[in-house]
Amino acid sequence: MTLLGTLALWLAFLLGVWGALAGFMGGLATPPRPDLARSARHAVFAMCGALLVAVVSLEWALFQHDFNVEYVAAYTSRNLPIFYTWSALYAGQKGSLLFWATVLSVFGSLALALTSRRHRHLLPHVAGVVSVVAAFFISVMLFGHANPFQRLPYTPLDGSGLNPQLQNPGMVFHPPMLYLGYISITIPFAFALAALLSKRLDADWLVAIRKWTLLSWLFLSIGICLGMWWAYVELGWGGYWAWDPVENASLLPWLTMTAFLHSVMIQEKRGMLKKWNLALIIGSWLLSIFGTFITRSGVISSVHSFTQSSVGYFFLAFLIVAGVSSFALYATRLPLLEAEARLESMVSREASFLFNNLLFIGIAFSVLWGTLFPILSELVQGTKVTVGPPFFNQVNIPLGLALLGLTGIGPLIAWRRASLPNLQRQFAVPVTVGVFTGLVLLVAGIRDFYALMAMALGGFVMGTVVQEFARGTGARHRQYGEGYALALGRLLARNRRRYGGYIVHTGIVILFVAFAGMAFKTETEATLKPGESASIRSPYGWTYRLTHLGISQYDALNRQVTAATLDVTRDGTPLGVLTTEKRQHVDALGRPTFQPSTEVGIRSDLREDLYVVLGGVVNGTEQAVFRFTINPLVWWVWYGGMIVALGGLIVMWPGGSPAVKRAQAGYAVRLVEEK
Amino acid sequence: MMRPRNDGATECGRREFFGFAAAGLLSVVPSFRRFVPVQDTLPSTGPSGRLWDPARAGRPLDPVVAADNDAAIQAIEKQLHCTCGCNLDVYTCRTTDFTCGVSPEMHRQVIALAERGMTGQQIVDQFVREHGLTILMAPPKRGFNLAGYFTPAIVIVLAAGVLTFVLRRWARAASGVPAAAPAAPTVTAAPEELERLRRELDQLPT
Numbered sequence: 001m002t003l004l005g006t007l008a009l010w011l012a013f014l015l016g017v018w019g020a021l022a023g024f025m026g027g028l029a030t031p032p033r034p035d036l037a038r039s040a041r042h043a044v045f046a047m048c049g050a051l052l053v054a055v056v057s058l059e060w061a062l063f064q065h066d067f068n069v070e071y072v073a074a075y076t077s078r079n080l081p082i083f084y085t086w087s088a089l090y091a092g093q094k095g096s097l098l099f100w101a102t103v104l105s106v107f108g109s110l111a112l113a114l115t116s117r118r119h120r121h122l123l124p125h126v127a128g129v130v131s132v133v134a135a136f137f138i139s140v141m142l143f144g145h146a147n148p149f150q151r152l153p154y155t156p157l158d159g160s161g162l163n164p165q166l167q168n169p170g171m172v173f174h175p176p177m178l179y180l181g182y183i184s185i186t187i188p189f190a191f192a193l194a195a196l197l198s199k200r201l202d203a204d205w206l207v208a209i210r211k212w213t214l215l216s217w218l219f220l221s222i223g224i225c226l227g228m229w230w231a232y233v234e235l236g237w238g239g240y241w242a243w244d245p246v247e248n249a250s251l252l253p254w255l256t257m258t259a260f261l262h263s264v265m266i267q268e269k270r271g272m273l274k275k276w277n278l279a280l281i282i283g284s285w286l287l288s289i290f291g292t293f294i295t296r297s298g299v300i301s302s303v304h305s306f307t308q309s310s311v312g313y314f315f316l317a318f319l320i321v322a323g324v325s326s327f328a329l330y331a332t333r334l335p336l337l338e339a340e341a342r343l344e345s346m347v348s349r350e351a352s353f354l355f356n357n358l359l360f361i362g363i364a365f366s367v368l369w370g371t372l373f374p375i376l377s378e379l380v381q382g383t384k385v386t387v388g389p390p391f392f393n394q395v396n397i398p399l400g401l402a403l404l405g406l407t408g409i410g411p412l413i414a415w416r417r418a419s420l421p422n423l424q425r426q427f428a429v430p431v432t433v434g435v436f437t438g439l440v441l442l443v444a445g446i447r448d449f450y451a452l453m454a455m456a457l458g459g460f461v462m463g464t465v466v467q468e469f470a471r472g473t474g475a476r477h478r479q480y481g482e483g484y485a486l487a488l489g490r491l492l493a494r495n496r497r498r499y500g501g502y503i504v505h506t507g508i509v510i511l512f513v514a515f516a517g518m519a520f521k522t523e524t525e526a527t528l529k530p531g532e533s534a535s536i537r538s539p540y541g542w543t544y545r546l547t548h549l550g551i552s553q554y555d556a557l558n559r560q561v562t563a564a565t566l567d568v569t570r571d572g573t574p575l576g577v578l579t580t581e582k583r584q585h586v587d588a589l590g591r592p593t594f595q596p597s598t599e600v601g602i603r604s605d606l607r608e609d610l611y612v613v614l615g616g617v618v619n620g621t622e623q624a625v626f627r628f629t630i631n632p633l634v635w636w637v638w639y640g641g642m643i644v645a646l647g648g649l650i651v652m653w654p655g656g657s658p659a660v661k662r663a664q665a666g667y668a669v670r671l672v673e674e675k
Numbered sequence: 676m677m678r679p680r681n682d683g684a685t686e687c688g689r690r691e692f693f694g695f696a697a698a699g700l701l702s703v704v705p706s707f708r709r710f711v712p713v714q715d716t717l718p719s720t721g722p723s724g725r726l727w728d729p730a731r732a733g734r735p736l737d738p739v740v741a742a743d744n745d746a747a748i749q750a751i752e753k754q755l756h757c758t759c760g761c762n763l764d765v766y767t768c769r770t771t772d773f774t775c776g777v778s779p780e781m782h783r784q785v786i787a788l789a790e791r792g793m794t795g796q797q798i799v800d801q802f803v804r805e806h807g808l809t810i811l812m813a814p815p816k817r818g819f820n821l822a823g824y825f826t827p828a829i830v831i832v833l834a835a836g837v838l839t840f841v842l843r844r845w846a847r848a849a850s851g852v853p854a855a856a857p858a859a860p861t862v863t864a865a866p867e868e869l870e871r872l873r874r875e876l877d878q879l880p881t
Contacts, residue, residue, distance in 0.1 A: 235771065236771050237763065237767050237770075237771040238771075242762070242763070342845045342848060343846055343849065344845075344846060344849040344850070345846050345850075346842050346843060346846050351842055354838060354842065355835070358835055362827065362834065365830060365831075366827030366828075366831075369827050370827075373823045377814070377819065377820070380819050381818070384809055385808050385811070386756045386808075386810075386811060386812055386813070386814070387823070388756065388762070388764065388812035389812070390753075390754075390812050390813040391812075391813040391814070391823070391824070394813075395824065395827055395828070399827075523770075524744050526739055527738040527739040551726060551732075553728060553732075560731045561731075562726065562732040582731065582732045584731045595733075595774050596731065596732070596733040596734075596774060598773070598774075613770070613771070613773075614732075615733075615736055615770070615773035616732055616734055616735065616773050617729060617732045617735070618735070618737065618738055619735065620725050620726055620729030620735065621729075622724060622726065623738070625738070625739055625773065
């Protein structure tokens with residue numbers, strides 16, 4: 001099967017090269033060459049088929065425990081659960097490259113198959129761009145010593161197994177979700193380049209990519225949230241975001257895509273910001289490749305990165321070539337990208353969206369700047385500095401709060417021009433809610449400035465969201481006589497983009513409030529013999545008492561477990577028992593494969609998490625060292641993430657005829673022309 | 676609802692929720708059959724007795740002392756970068772999974788320096804003298820490092836200034852050309868036509 005896999009990779013590579021040549025030649029030829037366009041389309045389908053064969057071949061080798069294959073020996077063992085054997089496909093550098101190329105070819109095929117006939121003129125170029133990018137990833141595998149089917153000169157009795165920290169359900173789904181987000185950005189990017197190459201820069205290409213941009217954003221959002229959850233429950237440091245370079249790399253395209261999802265509304269409604277939107281799409285895609293470069297090059301140290309290897313140079317070269325050529329093409333088309341309308345007032349929805357974009361891009365820039373600053377410092381002053389959470393928090397928290405404020409301001413300002421009475425009417429309730437929230441929290445004793453601001457601004461944004469829903473529902477109720485529940489349902493169903501967006505805003509508010517909760521984190525260490533207790537006081541005022549019940553050791557499928565059990569009470573009320581573990585993973589022959597890892601014990605409710613880590617034992621006895629942490633409002637991070645995902649799903653839920661979408665997208669253009 | 680987590684994969688509520696929900700999506704539920712509840716096959720030898728195999732419990736640890744929970748010591752350690760390659764500060768690294776051998780050594784050094792009467796800043800400076808600036812979790816605010824701290828803010832403020840200037844110019848240009856703003860159309864339709872229009876608009880899906 002590995003021979004079949006390698007042959008499939010070569011076939012996919014050749015098909016990718018042909019698809020690129022045929023696509024661009026077919027798209028640029030005058031007169032048009034539909035035969036070449038068709039051939040490019042078929043090449044993408046065939047490349048997809050070949051890559052799927054390669055994936056099946058690798059999975060076959062993984063499930064057959066063919067340890068003569070270097071990748072199989074490096075990432076699996078005979079006693080690895082099936083669930084994780086399957087996910088070993090993307091656990092390592094080589095397999096994840098194959099996964100990336102395959103998913104891209106699937107997305108490319110779907111884009112070519114599902115795009116409406118109206119956008120057919122763009123498709124040869126789309127096929128060309130998808131083929132180039134996929135062929136690049138395949139070439140890294142074939143020529144960058146990253147072939148997942150590479151064989152060893154000997155066959156080990158068992159493999160090394162999967163890193164224990166990757167043996168977690170969160171890690172099974174977090175990487176694919178992020179990959180799907182990264183990879184699917186290629187499709188909007190391909191349409192953007194197709195529009196530039198074909199000089200068809202009207203609103204049509206925006207209609208073609210609407211769902212794809214939302215899909216990328218949704219996958220990235222879910223992937224980032226799952227990554228936070230995994231870091232929290234698995235890594236044991238008691239937090240979910242550490243501003244690690246690889247975490248930052250996932251945040252960058254999310255920020256630029258979010259900026260695009262806002263600014264594209266201005267282009268659709270007013271025919272403005274054409275240049276900006278194209279630049280955002282190109283930039284988002286380049287940032288997704290930049291993230292891949294960061295993860296795979298080892299140029300910046302990160303706990304998440306793959307082993308340092310030469311593939312980083314491939315990505316750096318690709319990033320430079322792709323960036324220069326994309327923006328060079330963009331520059332040649334600038335005269336065709338003139339706005340069809342002008343801003344009419346500083347106090348307008350358009351202006352607020354522009355400032356919202358400024359903050360999104362500003363935060364993206366500051367994250368990128370902080371991530372690259374160690375390299376820059378080494379180049380300029382010969383000293384490599386560490387840029388950790390204190391730096392990022394100092395720079396980004398104020399920007400994040402400003403953005404949260406704009407989340408509430410934007411929907412309150414009218415399109416084109418807002419009058420003073422209109423502003424007073426719109427802002428009265430949300431501002432009152434925000435100020436009231438802040439005062440209540442002040443009276444309650446909250447003195448942390450950033451936490452207070454986050455919650456007060458959260459109140460303001462929620463005031464905006466609730467007011468928008470209330471006014472829309474009330475209008476339907478008055479106009480059509482619908483009951484309030486029906487009116488609310490129809491309001492949401494018939495304005496999915498607008499009100500789904502407000503649901504996303506609600507999720508973002510919840511996330512910010514949950515982040516603010518970490519300002520009140522409390523932790524302590526204790527050494528306990530069985531029967532001994534330790535206490536920790538919650539920021540809410542009550543006290544947890546944890547009594548060490550003892551330690552047991554047992555064998556599980558692929559690990560030897562040392563489990564400590566604690567009895568938990570809150571102000572004397574029994575809450576149950578909590579278990580935290582040390583795990584020594586072993587292969588099928590009982591040989592240790594990794595250092596012992598920690599499994600955290602977590603007791604969650606809506607207010608706070610009690611987070612217990614077993615540090616180890618003293619003198620080989622049951623006397624154990626524990627770290628106890630109280631993390632307020634953590635559960636709301638996961639709820640906030642789910643609400644963001646729900647809002648995203650509502651926004652992208654299918655519906656609306658192509659004619660309506662085009663009408664929305666070209667609204668301002670026609671208005672101006674008809675004048 | 677808290678439950679014991681013998682296996683971690685099957686008995687923790689959130690993991691169960693996330694794991695099964697996502698597994699259902701990918702139709703790989705059968706793989707969970709491997710996660711069977713485990714038996715306590717190797718019990719310890721009694722209350723506070725020796726463990727059957729202490730090596731399985733990771734690196735042997737010393738009992739916690741008061742200095743380990745000292746807020747001042749923790750504040751110093753949160754400024755220092757562990758040199759084990761983990762990207763974490765000394766406090767977080769030494770309390771994360773307790774496997775690192777470097778951060779406990781740095782922790783002991785911090786305590787020793789504090790016991791010699793050094794202030795927090797003096798202790799941090801001592802580490803910088805020994806390890807260089809890389810030992811700090813954030814670069815000091817001097818020299819070229821100031822660019823690190825202030826460039827994003829300066830760029831954003833400048834961009835905001837330029838944006839404001841451009842927007843004001845556009846807005847002034849728009850207000851100087853009255854024709855550019857389309858006048859409100861005069862409604863000449865009959866009430867029944869307006870009603871039909873309203874119904875049709877209402878039927879639009881988005």
